[in-house]
Amino acid sequence: MASNNSTQAAIVLFKDGYDIPLYGLDNGMFYYVHVTAIVCLTVSLTCALFTIISSFWSHPAGEFYTGWTKGERLVIYMSICDLLLNMSLLMNHLHILISKTHTRPKELCSFYGFIMTEFVLAQILMVNVVAINVFTTMFFSTNYSFGRFDSGILLWSFGVPFIGGLIAAMRDQFGPIEIVCFFDAINGRVASLVLITIPTTAIMVVNLLLYILTFIKIRIDVKDIRQSLGNMASTAGRHIRAARNMSMFVVAFFVQWSSIVLSGVWLMFADDIADVPEVLKTIVGISTNLGGVLNMIVYLAVFKKSRKIKHISNMATRMEPQVTHGQRKQQRIC
Numbered sequence: 001m002a003s004n005n006s007t008q009a010a011i012v013l014f015k016d017g018y019d020i021p022l023y024g025l026d027n028g029m030f031y032y033v034h035v036t037a038i039v040c041l042t043v044s045l046t047c048a049l050f051t052i053i054s055s056f057w058s059h060p061a062g063e064f065y066t067g068w069t070k071g072e073r074l075v076i077y078m079s080i081c082d083l084l085l086n087m088s089l090l091m092n093h094l095h096i097l098i099s100k101t102h103t104r105p106k107e108l109c110s111f112y113g114f115i116m117t118e119f120v121l122a123q124i125l126m127v128n129v130v131a132i133n134v135f136t137t138m139f140f141s142t143n144y145s146f147g148r149f150d151s152g153i154l155l156w157s158f159g160v161p162f163i164g165g166l167i168a169a170m171r172d173q174f175g176p177i178e179i180v181c182f183f184d185a186i187n188g189r190v191a192s193l194v195l196i197t198i199p200t201t202a203i204m205v206v207n208l209l210l211y212i213l214t215f216i217k218i219r220i221d222v223k224d225i226r227q228s229l230g231n232m233a234s235t236a237g238r239h240i241r242a243a244r245n246m247s248m249f250v251v252a253f254f255v256q257w258s259s260i261v262l263s264g265v266w267l268m269f270a271d272d273i274a275d276v277p278e279v280l281k282t283i284v285g286i287s288t289n290l291g292g293v294l295n296m297i298v299y300l301a302v303f304k305k306s307r308k309i310k311h312i313s314n315m316a317t318r319m320e321p322q323v324t325h326g327q328r329k330q331q332r333i334c
Helices: 002-013 030-058 070-099 106-140 148-170 189-226 231-269 278-287 291-333
Strands: 174-176 181-183
Touching: 030 070, 030 278, 030 291, 070 106, 070 148, 070 231, 070 291, 106 148, 106 174, 106 181, 106 189, 106 231, 148 189, 181 189, 189 231, 231 278, 231 291
Parallel strands: none
Antiparallel strands: 174 181
């Protein structure tokens, strides 16, 4: 009888995520967690804005679907995801930091959770398409189109999370998870498992396998090219550079989302979110909030550099006929 009363009391006590104490208030970690998150999100938000502005500053906006490469367009899509995700998370952390309570009303918390689901899953699906595209490019010399105006990848990356998030919202799956709003720590565990943990883990494994195979193929092809001469080698070199550039998105994906996959798998075997190690929670809070920084690094290290090299190459090509013409004229005079 006493056991049944205890069970009923536990059920009443933890009927949803609002019954779980706000993380950090009891152990002095509250300000550390939220201030660190706010700093990371502010930096990430600034980097995402810089990437978008810099991209459109150096590229004609009217040629977005005709003159920009796939990788350059993906930088914009990823930066938009980071921008909106960071804005939502920043407001959520500020709300909690000021009020020192879980986000209320419940509808606002659910909205934050929906935004998280939409843009986290959108980035994960988008990077998976990139990994598959790079793999097929290297192994089958097939460069698949993303559809007219990139409609294919945009519908897949943003449409699927929207439908999943909408179903989760209708079933009241969003709420507090001890630190911010995402899937309710009590009632949203199944939705979190189906929409985040399982697909993210599966995509992580697939991307890792594809990346390893692609990396090996790139190394083999680079050695072969070094033994070749002529235009064919130049064309193949561009082919490899394009695949290598796109692979950087996969690397950034591992850096940003590996920790959240590990914590999700941990929760599958834990009874409570409090069982997740503090170190892992800290890593999740930092790495997942720095998407804009990682995307900017990819942009600066790969695509901005590639655009500069392409610009110099085009100028050299335009100048070459003029030099040749002058040399021929000089030969005729002599």
